[in-house]
Amino acid sequence: MGPEPSAPVPVEIRLTGVSKTFTGARGHVPVLSPMDLTVAGGSTLALVGPSGCGKSTLLRIAAGLESSDTGTVALGGDSPDILRARGALAVAFQEDALLPWRTLQGNVALGRRLARLPGDTGLVRDLIARVGLAGFEGHRPGALSGGMRQRAAIARCLATGPQVLLLDEPFGAVDELTRRRLNLDLPPLWQQTNATVLMVTHSVSEAVLLSDRVVVLSNRPASVVADISVALDRPRTAKMLSTADFRSTIARVEQALAQAETSALAAQ
Amino acid sequence: MIALRAGLVLAGFLLVWEGAAAALDGRFLLAGPRDILAYGQTHAALLGRALAETSRAAALGYLWGNLAALALAAIALLMPMSERLVRTLALVVFCLPLVATGPILRVLYGPGAGPQITLSALSVFYTTLIPLLAGLRATPRVWLDLVASYGRGRWSALTNVRAMAATPYLVAGLQIAAPAAFLGAMIGEFTGAERGMGVLTLRAMRSIDVDATWTLATLAAAVSMLAYAAAGQLGRLLWPGAPPVLLVAPAAPRSAPLWQRALQPLAMAGITLALWHGVMAAFDLNRFFAKRPADVWQFLTTREDARDTLLSALAETASTVGPGYLAGLAAGAGLAGLCVLLPRAAAVVLPVAVTLRAVPIVTTAPLIVLAAGRGAGGLVAIVAVMIFFPTLIACLHGLQRVPAAIVGVFDSYAAGRWRMLLDARIPSALPAFFASARMAVPAAVLAVTVAEWLATGTGTGNLMALAASTSDYNMLWSAVAALTLLAVAGHALVAWAEVAVFARYAPEQLVR
Known part of the structure; x- marks a missing residue:
């Protein structure tokens, strides 16, 4: 049985020498160069990089959903498989992956069911309220907007009190205003739980606003171009968006991204 | 409003029928609604007993056949290595010609309802298994990732995600299976049952009792339609609300080495x-x-005369199966396209199609042969009638499953219905079309052998009936083996065409 959703022990994510090459009809496509990456327990790290550079592959390897060709993944000393089997890992996918035949409450409760945790209606309803969806418990996903569905998907992730939270562009499919709103509303929920978060995003401002470190990846095969610390206090607020610290961090990330793309173009 | 419209369509249909019966009186073996009503009133008790008997056998066969399909699908999914074997064995069993398996089952079971129930189960399990496997395969990748992200395996994916995601496909299969179960039970009764609709039908056809034949056909059709509607209603109960659109995530095709494929x-x-x-x-x-x-091997290698008889009968059968099969597929797919282009047409086409399919082939065969002649034309028509309905239902299902976002893109360019049909609906219906085209192969063989046996007295159907009546079990089993081989070969040909088309239009469907 996994831990209850109150403050789990922080778990460090450590990827060592991880690489990946896909083999398809058109031959071998190297996606990740051998790479080391560490996310301190309880912190949030954002991966940014050009489209198709292998960010999501790296995240799937960290989740144990994809195997790496070389290297190891250790989550607090355990393999991803062990954490998944304990229900201590949760993934928010690019698509919300809500099951259309289950109600909102049923979808949030599904996280606990899949993690073999006892049903807890009180906790599920509380989470639904905390992601701002109170009153929609009985609705099916088809009746919810894109933003509401993403909130529900995050609530499903949090329902198991995960020690490791992997976010694969969870707000990529919603509009900018909704994304900004979700960026401010949702992170405090997982930060309260001490979960270690590895996220992939295309939005530089989202990466800076949500994380403690931003790692910029090069074009395929991906390698680390820059590792930038974010020196903003927690909790992050809307006011911070206009501070000099926030802007200067964004500028550094964008500069690193531009370098990554220029070097990729030169390589082509 | 809908009930009123349905009532008007039914009333119009009955009027046309009655008019045709009156106009063709004496020249064509057609009984009108009034004749049928009169016959039904006179023989109500007899018909009631027969209907109860056949319905019981059909219901049991439907239950066992579908349970077998569910079990086989679960085995194939939980042990992917076994899927090819499960599919092949299921296909071989489904391809066994009922005309020959009926008498063999009767010898095995002796008196009682055994052959009826078995034949009924044999007629339904495959038409449920194939859409079910397609549905289980069409589950979006991200849902499976979700299950895997919690460290859960295939069983959890099956119970939490795949089972529900496959429900619309299962319902389509259960609907198609409902009339087939009744037909299977009736053919089972032909082999020497004591009571039932099949027994009465055989008796009515032998004495050319037109009113009785049409009454039995109408009753069988009504029961089949009710069963068809009930299966659809069950689907709506299982999955409340509109059926969701299931997108299939693309994945790399898996290829086996040449020696393995060979x-x-x-x-x-x-x-x-x-x-x-x-x-x-x-x-x-x-x-x-x-x-x-x-x-069988010894019989065919040592008895040259028998081999020649079988080969010429097979050639005769094959020459009518091919054209009938293609005509049925074209009619089914064409009508499905028409229903999508002209939604109002669906209100007329669907009830007529269900009726045509629900009238058991054993009663329509002699009537169609009478209308279209004893030659190849009649047999081709019978095969086409037999297979166009499953094709129509499957294609309609596929054509209507275009994701809302894609419909939106076409609407945003004010693209017409034709453009949408050609560029969005037909590609999205290809998997359903090929699933039905594969299923139609054994159905076509069944239709042509039944018609050859009951109506034209030609081909393998007649040869098998003769062999059964003279206890020439060597010839009967040889015919069973040859016809099964023919059906499996036809099925393989369709599967090859499917792979060729999907490789171009829908590579994700090739991943098992």
Whole structure:
């Protein structure tokens, strides 16, 4: 049985020498160069990089959903498989992956069911309220907007009190205003739980606003171009968006991204 | 409003029918609604008993056949290695010609409802298994990732995600199976049952009792339609609200080495023959009627006259199956396209199609042959009628499953219905079309052999009936083996075409 959703022990994510090459009809496509990456327990790290550079592959390897060709993944000393089997890992996918035949409450409760945790209606309803969806418990996903569905998907992730939270562009499919709103509303929920978060995003401002470190990846095969610390206090607020610290961090990330793309173009 | 419209359509249909019966009186074997009503009133008790008997056998066969399909699909999914074997064995069993298996089952079971229930189950399990497997395969990748992200395996994915995601496909299969179960039970009764609709039908056809034949056909059609509607209603209960759109995530096709692909059919043939022999040996079945593969081989290699008889009958059968099959597929797919282009047409086409399909082939065969002649034309028409309905339902299902976002893109360019049909609906219906085209192969063989047996007295159907009545079990089993081989070969040809088309239009569907 996994831990209850109150403050789990922080778990460090450590990827060592991880690489990946896909083999398809058109031959071998190297996606990740051998790479080391560490996310301190309880912190949030954002991966940014050009489209198709292998960010999501790296995240799937960290989740144990994809195997790496070389290297190891250790989550607090355990393999991803062990954490998944304990229900201590949760993934928010690019698509919300809500099951259309289950109600909102049923979808949030599904996280606990899949993690073999006892049903807890009180906790599920509380989470639904905390992601701002109170009153929609009985609705099916088809009746919810894109933003509401993403909130529900995050609530499903949090329902198991995960020690490791992997976010694969969870707000990529919603509009900018909704994304900004979700960026401010949702992170405090997982930060309260001490979960270690590895996220992939295309939005530089989202990466800076949500994380403690931003790692910029090069074009395929991906390698680390820059590792930038974010020196903003927690909790992050809307006011911070206009501070000099926030802007200067964004500028550094964008500069690193531009370098990554220029070097990729030169390589082509 | 809908009830009123349905009532008007029904009333119009009955009027046209009555008018046709009156106009053709004496020249064509057609009974009108009033004749049928009069016959029904006179023989109500007899018909009631027969209907109850056949319905019971059909319901049991439907239950067992569909349970078998569910179990086989679960095995194939939980043990992917076994899927090819499950599919092949299921196909071989489904391809067994009912005309021949009926008499063999009667000898095995003796008196009672055994053959009816078994034939009914045999007629439905495959038409449920194939859409179910397609549905289980069409589950979006991200849902499976979600299950995997919690460290859960195939069983959890099956119970939490795949089972519900496959429900619309299962319902489509259950609907198609409902009329087939009734037909299977009736053919089972032809083999010497004491009571039932099949017994009455055989009696009515032999004495050319037109009113009785049409009353029985109408009753069978009504029951089949009710069963069809009930299966649809069950689907709506299982999945409340509108059916969701299931997008299939693309994945890399998996290719096996050439030697493996070449060896597989041989291995499957070997396993099938071994099972055939093994089951008979295990149950110690009498060698007089339960022929083993070796007996059939010896019969065909030593008796040249018998081999020639079988080959010429097979050639005759094959020459009508092909055109009828293509005509039925074209009619089914064409009508489905028409229903999408002209939604109002669907209100007329669908009830007529269900009716045509629900009228058991055993009663329509002689009538169609009377109308279209004893030659190849009649047989081609029978095959086409038999298979166009499953194709229509499957294609309609596929054509209507275009994701809302894609419909939106087409609407945003004010693209017409034709453009949408050609560029969005037809590609999205291809998997359903091919699933029905594969299923139609054994159905076509069944239709043509039944018609040859009951109406034209030609081809393999007649040969099998003769062999059964003279207890020539060597010839009967040889015909069963040859027809099964023909159906499996036809099925393989369609599967090859499917792979060729999907490789171009929908590579994700190739991933098992």
